[in-house]
Amino acid sequence: MTDIWQGQPTRNVFTHYFVSGTTRISHVYANTELIMRKLVIETVVAPFTDHLALCLIITTVLPLLRTRRGLWKMDTAIFN
16 A cells, blocks of 8 residues: 555645644555556545545446347336
């Protein structure tokens, strides 16, 4: 497991601000496969809270689905 939350090297990135100080998430760990798929990790505003959320965006490997011409009809007998 490796820490993938670096923030910005030139400044600290905090996830919560309050009158007497600030706090932040220090580490986010991921395995090698997730690290290779990581596109972005950033802080975003989280509704209904005074904390920021971390958002990790990764790529996915999805199979290409091929469809044929024609109509598809659901078998409604399964509902009876």
